[in-house]
Amino acid sequence: MNSSPVLQLQQVTHQFPNRPAPTVYNLSLDLEPGEILALLGPSGCGKTTLLRLIAGFEQPQQGEVAIAGRIVANADGMVPPEQRSVGMVFQDFALFPHLTVQENIAFGLGKGDSRGQVSEAIALVGLTGYERAYPHELSGGQQQRVALARALAPRPSLVLLDEPLSNLDVQVRLYLRQEVRDILKATGTTAVFVTHDQEEAMAIADQVAVMRHGQIEQQGPPEALYRAPVSRFVAEFVTQANVLPARWNGQIWETEIGSFDLKSSLSDNFPAFSKGETADLMIRPEDIQIQPSASGTVTVGDRQFLGRDYRYTLLTPSGNKLYARIPADRTSSASGAAPLPPGTLVHLTIHPAALKLFPTTEDVVDGAKGRSLPVA
Numbered sequence: 101m102n103s104s105p106v107l108q109l110q111q112v113t114h115q116f117p118n119r120p121a122p123t124v125y126n127l128s129l130d131l132e133p134g135e136i137l138a139l140l141g142p143s144g145c146g147k148t149t150l151l152r153l154i155a156g157f158e159q160p161q162q163g164e165v166a167i168a169g170r171i172v173a174n175a176d177g178m179v180p181p182e183q184r185s186v187g188m189v190f191q192d193f194a195l196f197p198h199l200t201v202q203e204n205i206a207f208g209l210g211k212g213d214s215r216g217q218v219s220e221a222i223a224l225v226g227l228t229g230y231e232r233a234y235p236h237e238l239s240g241g242q243q244q245r246v247a248l249a250r251a252l253a254p255r256p257s258l259v260l261l262d263e264p265l266s267n268l269d270v271q272v273r274l275y276l277r278q279e280v281r282d283i284l285k286a287t288g289t290t291a292v293f294v295t296h297d298q299e300e301a302m303a304i305a306d307q308v309a310v311m312r313h314g315q316i317e318q319q320g321p322p323e324a325l326y327r328a329p330v331s332r333f334v335a336e337f338v339t340q341a342n343v344l345p346a347r348w349n350g351q352i353w354e355t356e357i358g359s360f361d362l363k364s365s366l367s368d369n370f371p372a373f374s375k376g377e378t379a380d381l382m383i384r385p386e387d388i389q390i391q392p393s394a395s396g397t398v399t400v401g402d403r404q405f406l407g408r409d410y411r412y413t414l415l416t417p418s419g420n421k422l423y424a425r426i427p428a429d430r431t432s433s434a435s436g437a438a439p440l441p442p443g444t445l446v447h448l449t450i451h452p453a454a455l456k457l458f459p460t461t462e463d464v465v466d467g468a469k470g471r472s473l474p475v476a
């Protein structure tokens with residue numbers, strides 16, 4: 101089996117003429133055959149621009165893009181999109197309204213392609229029987245399946261999907277997530293898709309690349325990003341972790357909610373610290389356990405029922421917020437943990453092995469600002 105990368109980017113840089121800084125900067129990545137890669141990151145980090153560089157709608161000023169072993173773009177020139185063996189799926193479906201399902205799918209096929217490829221692609225996305233329907237006669241989810249069938253029908257080396265589910269209702273998104281993954285896997289398709297939804301990225305992709313300021317901050321399987329985020333940014337973006345300041349007292353890390361021995365959770369490249377220094381402590385919402393306690397210093401601010409679990413908003417003595425996710429089946433009679441009404445004083449239990457420490461940074465994920473907590 102040929103295991104050379106289907107997609108290879110080497111030190112790719114792209115800057116729009118009217119922008120003060122590159123949108124994609126010195127970015128390298130490899131994608132193996134049959135793998136699905138999610139480009140995940142906040143608005144404006146360069147995800148779509150990177151996808152357009154791969155598709156051939158933008159040309160890099162530096163570096164090189166190769167698809168199926170062929171260089172398709174560098175600073176000297178580029179192969180046009182239609183000659184890259186790449187299928188595209190867009191957020192707005194981009195179907196031709198005056199063409200039927202089968203005509204839309206046949207549109208991208210060359211002369212040498214068979215009619216059988218159209219019916220094969222229609223069957224693949226579960227739309228057999230809808231061949232003669234027009235896009236306006238289909239639901240949003242069905243239209244996006246037509247777009248996926250159209251992208252897959254020519255059997256491209258690579259399929260690129262730009263926020264393919266973001267125009268759909270939440271229910272449709274949830275089942276189409278699984279369907280898209282199943283279809284890509286069934287056909288052994290190598291794919292890159294853009295999303296700013298971390299749950300979607302984790303659900304669909306084999307590899308997730310978290311982008312920030314035009315670079316990949318971390319790339320790996322979803323589990324690796326979740327368990328071992330390399331930075332506070334990745335931790336907050338991927339796990340929506342709580343972050344609070346911790347101070348090294350020479351022996352232990354002190355925080356507003358307790359002290360922790362963090363020897364096992366310090367990353368190898370963490371700089372040496374001296375007494376009194378502070379760092380950012382990451383606590384994942386699912387690693388917090390709460391018990392009602394009259395001597396507790398943290399108060400339940402709010403409680404939301406999310407089906408399988410409760411999401412508690414906890415207020416620290418200084419009034420800042422921490423989020424905890426507690427399984428809903430852990431009833432108060434069994435463990436005293438849930439459901440607790442707002443106003444309850446609680447004691448927190450957090451296993452130190454689940455914690456991570458990062459160098460203090462001000463540059464946090466949008467929307468996560470203002471969550472920092474003072475050290476007691």
Ligand SMILES: Nc1ncnc2c1ncn2[C@@H]1O[C@H](COP(=O)(O)OP(=O)(O)OP(=O)(O)O)[C@@H](O)[C@H]1O
Binds near residue numbers: 144145
């Ligand atoms: N054609 C363009 N000309 C100038 N600047 C552009 C152009 N396209 C994108 N940009 C800028 O490049 C930056 C990255 O845009 P891009 O669309 O790649 O981000 P993104 O991560 O996909 O964001 P979003 O999730 O909001 O779609 C933004 O600051 C954007 O304004």
